[in-house]
Amino acid sequence: MIELLGVHKAFGANAVLRGVDLQVARGTSVVIIGGSGTGKSVLLKCILGLVRPDAGAILVAGEDATMAGREAFLARFGMLFQGGALFDSLPVWQNVAFRLLRGAKKRPRAEAREIAVEKLRRVGLGSEVAELYPAELSGGMQKRVGLARAIAAEPEIIFFDEPTTGLDPIMAGVIDELIREIVVEMGATAMTITHDMRTVRSVADQVAMLHEGVIRWTGSVAEMDATPDPYVHQFIHGLGQGPIAAVR
Numbered sequence: 001m002i003e004l005l006g007v008h009k010a011f012g013a014n015a016v017l018r019g020v021d022l023q024v025a026r027g028t029s030v031v032i033i034g035g036s037g038t039g040k041s042v043l044l045k046c047i048l049g050l051v052r053p054d055a056g057a058i059l060v061a062g063e064d065a066t067m068a069g070r071e072a073f074l075a076r077f078g079m080l081f082q083g084g085a086l087f088d089s090l091p092v093w094q095n096v097a098f099r100l101l102r103g104a105k106k107r108p109r110a111e112a113r114e115i116a117v118e119k120l121r122r123v124g125l126g127s128e129v130a131e132l133y134p135a136e137l138s139g140g141m142q143k144r145v146g147l148a149r150a151i152a153a154e155p156e157i158i159f160f161d162e163p164t165t166g167l168d169p170i171m172a173g174v175i176d177e178l179i180r181e182i183v184v185e186m187g188a189t190a191m192t193i194t195h196d197m198r199t200v201r202s203v204a205d206q207v208a209m210l211h212e213g214v215i216r217w218t219g220s221v222a223e224m225d226a227t228p229d230p231y232v233h234q235f236i237h238g239l240g241q242g243p244i245a246a247v248r
Contacts, residue, residue, distance in 0.1 A: 007056035018213030078155035093130035176202035
């Protein structure tokens, strides 16, 4: 579904991506791990076309992402942002239905609200939440609203950017379970970036480690736990000593 071939991206003298090669099979959930500042978010932005790579190719369903028509191309995607990224001035249901109310394929307002309420129900929120504003919600509820928005238009591909950041362990576990259930139900292709190893173990079919601008290692969760690769071992166990230097 997604293929990255020798993708490079630099910002001035800072070479962030240095030849990323990665294949994401249709209907699978891939989690990208790696230290802060290794380029995980830049990689997602390159796939979405928010950042143009300096070299290499990005194919989505075999189509060159840089040549695709923007509206039709982006309609393939849903996104759960790290900080929620909800619109404070809009009630919850309009946040969830944001895409449904706009663009060439916009839905009637009543229909969009009905879909929004159904997606809220799917993530465990009642219809009474629909008319509230984001500021009236807890952090965990905001994450659920963000997840409902990500799936509202039934996307083929869903990106999850640090989906459990800022949540307590119990709520983080709830969000992980929801992500896994929804991706399986929808048959969507999922790409998640995270530092949370519990999220990795909960949602990943495949794991890829991004380090120094390249994909250093890929494999299943079981293979991740067993690999002798010192970089992967240090990262997944949070060890202070190893080949990855701590940023001070």
